[in-house]
Amino acid sequence: MKPAILALAIALAPFAANAGEITLNKPLQGATLPGTETDMAVYFTKSRDAGYRVHAAYIGKDAEGQPKRVEMELHDGDAVSFSLPGHKGESYCFSRNGDTLSVSNELVTAELPGKAS
DSSP: OOHHHHHHHHHHGGGBOSSSEEEEOSTTOOEEEEOSSEEEEEEEEEOTTSOEEEEEEEEETTOOSOOEEEEEEEOTTOEEEEEETTEEEEEEEEEEETTEEEEEEEEOOOOOTTOOO
């Protein structure tokens, strides 16, 4: 494991969240969001143009390999949702509202066309 990723994982471990959402409102404040398929550690830094540079490292619950990284820049009012490669049963949503960055995850269930619940 790369030293920077290992340091991030160790530093964020005490901040593990019990629910499917975390909220961050200070740069370099970190938290870990446990999921059903993956666990994700998240923090942000401020960019020059008032954006938040979001840094996340995730690892699959069944993985023995290195954590993978996701980075993005969010401005006030931005939101993005996605599934991670190889983990299509779980969706993550990152959103920024003012000084607050929220990250949530939820299970994704596939529905066959023409089969309404």
